[in-house]
Structure formats: C-alpha cells, structure tokens
C-alpha cells in the first residue's frame with residue numbers, strides 16, 4: 001500500500017504563504033510520510049516544522065490553536081480532506097491518496113452482490129478518486145449504482161466515522177451499500193447509520209466483507225450501555241476540547257435533561273477521553289461525552305457506561321417514557337464544528 005501526501009499542494013502553499021514556522025499533524029498511519037515531508041520543507045525552503053504529538057484520529061483533530069501557542073504561521077492537517085480546503089484561521093487540509101486499484105476486488109464482489117440490483121457507493125478521504133472507476137465497472141456488470149451528493153463539508157459519497165450525511169438519503173433508493181476501502185471502522189459506522197446491508201471492499205487484501213455481524217455486535221453494546229446508564233444517579237457529562245468536536249450546546253441540553261429527571265451532573269472537559277482519565281471519578285456511575293461518538297460506540301474498555309450523543313438521546317427518550325427506536329440510524333452522530341471558524345476558504 002502506498003499512500004502519497006499531496007506534496008505539490010504543500011509546495012504551492014509554501015511558495016504562496018512563505019511561512020517561517022509550520023505546525024503539522026497527521027493520523028498515526030501517516031506519521032512516517034509526514035516526517036519525510038518535514039525534511040523536504042526544511043531542505044527546500046528552510047522552514048521550521050513542528051509536528052504535534054497529540055492524538056489525531058479525524059478531521060476534527062486540527063491544530064489551529066497550536067499555531068498561536070507555538071508562534072507559527074500556519075498549520076497543515078494531513079490525510080483528511082473535505083469540500084473546504086482551509087479550516088479555522090490557519091489550517092490547510094492536505095490530501096493523502098492511496099493508489100490502490102479496486103479492479104480486482106470489484107471482480108471478487110460481483111458474485112457476492114448478485115442478490116442486489118441497486119448499490120450505493122461510499123468511501124473515505126484516501127480513496128475518493130476511485131468512486132467513478134468503481135461505479136463504471138459495477139454498472140458494466142449490470143448494477144444500478146448511486147453516489148451521494150456533496151454538502152457543506154463532505155464531497156459526494158465521502159464519509160467520516162461520524163458523518164454519513166452524503167449517502168444517508170440514498171438508503172431507500174438502494175438495496176445495499178459498498179464501502180470502498182480497508183477500514184472496518186468506517187464500514188461498521190456506515191452499516192449502523194444507514195441500517196442497510198453493507199459490504200466492505202478491501203483492495204489490498206482483495207476481500208469483500210459483509211459488515212452485518214460486526215455492526216450488530218456494536219449496536220447491541222450501544223443499547224446495553226443506554227439501559228445500564230438508566231440506573232445511574234450521578235453522571236459525568238464531558239465536553240470534548242478538540243477543535244472540531246466542541247458541542248457545548250449539546251452538553252448543556254443533556255445536562256439539563258438529566259437534572260430535570262433527578263440526576264446529579266458533574267460537568268467535565270477533556271481532550272482525550274480514556275479509561276485512565278475517567279478512573280479517578282469513582283463517584284460517577286455513568287458518563288455522557290459529546291465529543292467523538294466512536295469513543296463510545298467502539299470503546300470496549302470502559303468500566304462504566306460512556307454514552308455518545310445518539311445514545312444520550314436514547315437515554316433521554318427512556319427518561320421521558322418514549323421508545324428509543326433505531327437511535328444510531330441518522331445522517332450524523334455529531335455535528336462536527338470543523339470549518340466553522342473564520343478564514344474558511
């Protein structure tokens with residue numbers, strides 16, 4: 001697998017903005033390539049590059065505030081692209097593209113997908129350029145293939161781990177979704193959110209995986225956590241401090257609902273929500289976090305319920321005597337605050 005950072009775009013930016021100090025951040029899988037890029041920027045332009053060592057899981061993990069703290073001129077956020085090219089005041093999104101071909105895995109998928117006539121295509125940042133070739137190939141095999149519309153954040157048929165809004169509207173028009181890429185994380189999220197058969201087409205292993213079992217396991221755990229939290233009297237309600245996940249309005253709303261129903265609320269704020277960080281708060285029986293929903297939905301290591309926003313909505317429904325319904329089936333699990341600052345381009 002070769003994932004290439006769009007260095008041409010980076011060089012273009014350096015020549016246009018002429019920075020002296022640049023802050024970079026990237027997900028773990030792209031750190032080696034990012035370190036190589038830093039060497040190139042130092043050699044080519046004499047720029048001081050600072051790589052932030054904090055966790056970087058998604059487009060919500062930008063480093064715009066660090067630019068001021070580190071007396072830098074701009075930031076490069078590597079590996080998560082979007083419709084917007086600049087977020088906040090100083091941060092430019094830089095693509096990283098996987099050059100894997102889907103030719104082989106589409107051939108593998110065709111017999112497995114024969115029960116379906118209409119397919120929806122979905123992918124994430126690194127495989128966006130594969131949507132059209134895969135669509136053409138599947139159409140040539142006789143499928144009707146639909147792609148999603150772009151919106152103010154995502155490109156057509158693009159998804160993040162918490163935002164399925166480009167393809168969610170297609171769910172009544174297709175029989176199944178195909179997620180292009182090798183990310184179980186994304187494919188499971190998609191399956192949960194759209195509530196339709198979902199297949200992951202992995203171009204590297206040439207594998208096609210039906211996500212039903214994995215999604216059902218996550219769904220059951222998510223429901224169980226809601227019912228466990230129903231018995232709690234003391235809640236920790238956590239606001240995420242990452243730039244793209246700040247949901248103060250939701251924190252306040254949820255806290256108010258809990259207090260109305262006789263629960264005690266301790267408001268907390270933190271950047272990384274981990275079992276270690278929650279451990280000292282022994283008196284708190286359940287947590288609700290309004291940051292990344294995947295911390296809750298994929299987080300199997302917490303010793304108490306830690307609910308995401310959709311789960312908190314389900315909990316409030318139960319407290320108010322309503323049905324919880326399919327609370328994970330929605331276009332977005334969190335309203336990302338990425339790109340809502342000044343300087344959006």
Ligand code: SF4
Pocket residue numbers: 057058059060061160161162163245291292293294334
């Ligand atoms: S909040 Fe969304 S974009 Fe950010 S890490 Fe979580 S799933 Fe990814």
